[in-house]
């Protein structure tokens with residue numbers, strides 16, 4: 001039976017034999033190790049849960065790292081976590097999950 005590993009998609013239960021799951025969404029490559037999600041589900045998650053980058057207007061797919069800006073009305077705004085979009089003053093970052101932050105790390109401004 002070789003090196004069969006028992007992993008299945010968290011969304012639909014389909015066995016996932018290769019990690020990371022790799023999809024291309026709106027020109028961005030997404031590699032996902034955790035959670036285990038199959039290609040089809042990852043694509044539909046991207047469709048449902050990607051958010052708009054406040055800086056460049058592009059989409060930020062779920063399970064990617066984001067910069068977090070606090071908007072005036074107490075809402076959070078997201079930017080790509082790269083040198084172009086992550087502006088100075090975004091002291092917050094996290095990993096985007098399904099429509100909300102997956103991990104949210106708050107760094108004290110000093």
Ligand SMILES: [Zn+2]
Nearest residue numbers: 009012038041
């Ligand atoms: Zn699936």
Ligand SMILES: [Zn+2]
Nearest residue numbers: 053056080085
């Ligand atoms: Zn951006």
